[in-house]
Ligand SMILES: CC(=O)SCCNC(=O)CCNC(=O)[C@H](O)C(C)(C)COP(=O)(O)OP(=O)(O)OC[C@H]1O[C@@H](n2cnc3c(N)ncnc32)[C@H](O)[C@@H]1OP(=O)(O)O
């Protein structure tokens with residue numbers, strides 16, 4: 001059983017992440033990412049959608065063979081026996097069944113009534129359970145679903161035997177206060193089943209909403225490495241994990257020092273660059289140029305860093321530019337074996353600023369070159 005502070009990390013990089021246009025991983029690439037996710041310590045890996053292609057089917061099988069002993073491997077299935085069978089054929093012991101619950105999806109996409117959807121939820125979960133599977137059920141577009149009907153949907157899934165209920169904010173329309181309240185209501189009708197959240201980033205709120213979901217009682221969060229996924233992406237694994245650990249002191253199994261390498265592996269294999277300003281794993285997440293900040297960080301990094309780069313496998317990057325100060329310049333030169341008194345440093349600093357004022361980037365190598373005039377041969 002889970003402690004009340006334990007939050008499961010359900011990684012869907014290889015399913016929702018891979019659904020993003022332009023990301024089509026080979027079987028080998030998927031297995032490589034799965035191995036890294038297992039090392040990272042996630043609780044579940046959604047390997048893909050086995051019914052969607054032969055490659056997805058084989059990738060799911062291979063991922064199970066590679067890491068299935070030490071981490072839950074699951075796959076997505078529509079609420080029909082064919083998709084569930086395909087997961088079983090791939091060897092899955094866990095399946096993620098979904099069917100939408102919002103009126104807009106029922107009317108235009110599924111062309112089903114609410115009663116038909118309730119029947120389908122019940123039948124598909126019963127079918128998966130009759131094959132001994134762990135079943136996570138998602139009412140797709142839950143957050144645009146009539147609330148009374150959503151509670152009925154959740155109760156139906158629980159009655160049918162679902163082990164976990166995942167609440168997707170499919171088009172990212174929640175805000176944290178509303179989502180926390182919704183999850184809290186759902187938790188109260190879920191007979192102790194783990195409630196999970198799956199947040200999309202259409203309004204840039206995926207991480208905030210995931211955290212709000214946990215505050216509302218969710219004990220599992222769906223995430224993707226670097227936040228890749230449909231449209232504006234999913235909640236980012238690295239942001240959610242570090243916020244849960246550092247800001248809320250939840251018990252999360254992920255090894256944070258592997259976050260940076262995991263991020264870079266996924267970026268390299270998907271071809272999607274990590275944004276410079278990305279929290280936790282971005283190249284500027286621990287970057288400092290402003291003199292006042294650099295001085296503070298040299299004295300004690302806690303002044304301007306809420307977590308340390310080493311903690312997440314990232315690096316501190318001190319830069320030079322028009323905002324530099326003497327302390328930072330001294331450090332950058334001393335790292336290159338150059339020791340100048342304050343007067344000479346001031347001259348070098350004014351030259352650094354002069355160059356930066358012209359719009360040019362100033363590197364540590366530039367600073368060394370400028371300072372070299374003061375060095376005896
Ligand atoms: C929010 C999400 O991320 S949901 C997951 C979305 N992921 C994907 O779609 C990626 C994988 N998808 C695929 O490879 C293909 O879409 C397949 C194999 C699943 C289906 O392909 P096709 O049979 O060609 O159908 P297509 O994708 O055009 O349409 C979807 C069909 O599934 C039905 N459907 C959609 N969701 C569900 C569901 N959860 N349960 C049951 N049926 C569903 C639709 O009503 C439609 O049915 P119809 O063919 O009877 O009209």
Ligand SMILES: CC(C)C(=O)C(=O)O
Pocket residue numbers: 016098138140141166168169170171198200
């Ligand atoms: C299948 C579900 C969980 C999904 O990906 C979504 O609703 O975004």
